[in-house]
Amino acid sequence: MLKLFRYLKKAYVPVICIVILLVIQATCDLSLPTYTSKIVNVGIQQGGIEDAVPDVMREETFLGLEKVMKQKDVDRMKDAYKLYSKKQVHDSKYKDYKKGRLYVRKKITKDEREKLDTAMSKGMINLSAQMAQQIAANPKAAASLSNSQKKMMKQMEHMNLKDMPDSIISQAAVSFVKSEYKAIGIDMDQVQIHYLLTTGAKMVGLAFLIMAAAVLVTLLSARLAARLSRVLRDHIFQKVMDFTNSEFDKFSTASLITRSTNDIQQIQQFMTMMFRIVVYAPLLGIGGIFKVLTTNAKMTWTIAVGVIAIMLVIFVLFKVAMPKFKVLQKLIDRLNLVTREILTGLSVIRAFSTEKHEEERFDKANMDLMKTNLFVNRAMTFMMPIMMLIMNGLTVLIVYVGAHNIDLGKMQVGDLMAFIQYAMQIIMAFLFISMVSIMMPRAQVAAERVNEILDMEIMIKDPKEPKPFLPEKKGEVEFKNVYFCYPDADEAVLHNISFVAPAGKTTAFIGSTGSGKSTLINLIPRFFDVTRGSILVDGQDIREVRQSDLCDKIGYVPQKGVLFSG
Missing domain, CATH: 3.40.50.300 (P-loop containing nucleotide triphosphate hydrolases)
Incomplete structure (x- = not known):
């Protein structure tokens, strides 16, 4: 099969374009579950607040956090925030806050923000616990708090950071940030709506990008495969035109017709699929596994179960159906041969009254091809329902295990949704590869038959230095x-x-x-x-x-x- 790629040497530009488009498509596909997770975790559960690194804090909150955080974390926090005076606050978007100065976050890197999130979330829980103890000792101060603030502080008072999962620590810190924003006068409903609309717009943009990439890849792949089939047919025709009787003795006319039509069609269909899948499926599978490990490594065994089940199904199908694929092309040859003989010698058949015998010959060749095709197609029809059963069974398993982790506080709902989507992408990648594996044997047989003609050494050749006639x-x-x-x-x-x-x-x-x-x-x-x-x-x-x-x-x-x- 690889020998045929030599006829695509001048087509490197569309091949490179296809690879680039597939990389873009796979990247976008792998990004969508992350945004789904963010919409559920951040947009719905956390009210649009991403982490424990607020955009703005009151001065007293900032000073309170300094007292309960480690010095290196305090230094990191000071580098990330800038103190606004009352005049600067009045001139900023936080002008509704009239009670003092504010600390506004600067632009920081993603890595700096993650480190700050871990430190500040623990600091916020410790500060809330201290405030809860102070309020408990001062009933007048407690009266000035809202019900949500009282509930939050009561929960945090009994929290032990050592026993708490990171997701629970993060959610508790987000509650602190919400109360801080409300105290400053920020409309939390507007924050949530803005986050949902922004993230949703990004998802829609990614979906359109995926659609555009998929359409372009399909178009380029189809054109490239059609170009290859045209070149192959042209080379076969030119080669056959140079054949002498010695070469024609090795190939029947019916076989040459089949090889230049049906065999090349099989190669074209395979090449159309191959360009779209051979690059895309590994990218999707490897990327999905990497994303799964970053989402929740403890649940990867569920995907391993699904992959093993799919590989077993593919192995069984290969054992059952693959030998028949190799027989198909020879049966097509046989049918073409019988058809050609009957049509060419029709007058002889009538003269000797052998119509019945020839009908039986044709019927046998036709029935053999039909039975083989039916066997292969029936074997393949079992594949998709079994794959869907495995995928749905895997989804149920992931939901069962994920629900247990959510109950223990080790996982968030959005992470579970993303995990399911990544699992389906990994399974689909293996499904795509299996589809190529099923098409490949028949295309491989067709390619070998085409190469037999193209690689045939012509026995009678022109001399290197021809002489003139006398x-x-x-x-x-x-x-x-x-x-x-x-x-x-x-x-x-x-x-x-x-x-x-x-x-x-x-x-x-x-x-x-x-x-x-x-x-x-x-x-x-x-x-x-x-x-x-x-x-x-x-x-x-x-x-x-x-x-x-x-x-x-x-x-x-x-x-x-x-x-x-x-």
């Missing part, structure tokens, strides 16, 4: 001690033939059937080459001149006339 001997044909033996035959047909057929005279050969008359004539236009001796036309050995020049000298009337359309 004008003084124009029209003269001479045989000198000619011996000829058909390829793979045990003995020669012609033995030591020598004669001269002078110009302007008629030379006739008379003999019984099978005596070698047609063979002798077929040696002159080099349908075969002599085994020993030489044939001279116009005084020149026919092996030392171009075949086209030789044929220009010859008028040939075959025993069986062939009519061409037009």
Whole structure:
């Protein structure tokens, strides 16, 4: 199959474009579950607040966090925030806050934000616990708090950070950030709506990008595969045109027709799929596994179960169906051969009243092909329902295990949704690969059959340095001690033939059937080459001149006339 890629050497630009588009499509596909997770976790559960690193804090909150955080974390927090004076607050988007100064977050890197999130979330829980204790000792202060603030502080008072999962710590810290935003006067409903709309718009943009990439990849792949099939048909036709009778003896006419039509069609269908899947499926599978490990590594065993089940199904299908794929092309050859024989010899069939016998021959060839096709297609029809069963069973398993982790606080709902989507992407990647694996054997057989023609060594070739004919001997044909033996035959047909057929005279050969008359004539236009001796036309050995020049000298009337359309 790889040999055929040599005919796509000049098509590297569309191939590179296809690869780039598939990388874009796979990247977008792998990004969508992350955004789904964010919409559920951040947009719905956390009210649009991503983490424990608020955009803005009151001065007293900032100073309170300094007291309960480690010094290195305090230094990191100071580097990330800038203190706004009352005038700066009034001129900013936080102008509704009238009670003092604010700390506003600067632009920081993703890595800095993650480190700050871990430190500040723990600091917020410790600060809330201290505030809860102070409020418990001061009933007047407690009266000024809202019910949500009282509930939050009551929960945090009894929290032990050592026993708490990271997701619970993060959610608790987000509650602290919410209360801080409300104290500053920020509309939390607007924050949530803005986050949901922004994230949703990104998802829609990614979906359109995936659609555009998929359409372009399909278009380019189809054009490239069609181009390859055109080039292959062209090369096969040119090769067959150079065939001598020796090469034609190795391939039946029906087989040559099948190889230049059906076989190339199989290759074209496979190439159309291959360009879209061979690059895309590994990207999707490897990317999905990487994303799964970052989402929740403890649940990856569920995906392993699904992958093993799929591989077992593919293995069984290969064992059952693959041998039949290799038989299909030969059966198509056989059907074409029988059809051609019957249509060509129709008058003979009628003359000898063998219509019934020929109908039975055709019916047998047709039935053999139909039964093999039915067997293969029935085997393949089982594949999709079994794959869907595995995928749905895997979803149920992931939900069951994920629900247990959510109950223990080790996982969030959005993470579970993302995990399910990544699992389906990984399974789909293996499904795509299995589809290519199923199509490949038949395409491989077709490619081998096409390569047999393209790689066939032509026995009769033009000389490297052709010689001209001798004008003084124009029209003269001479045989000198000619011996000829058909390829793979045990003995020669012609033995030591020598004669001269002078110009302007008629030379006739008379003999019984099978005596070698047609063979002798077929040696002159080099349908075969002599085994020993030489044939001279116009005084020149026919092996030392171009075949086209030789044929220009010859008028040939075959025993069986062939009519061409037009």
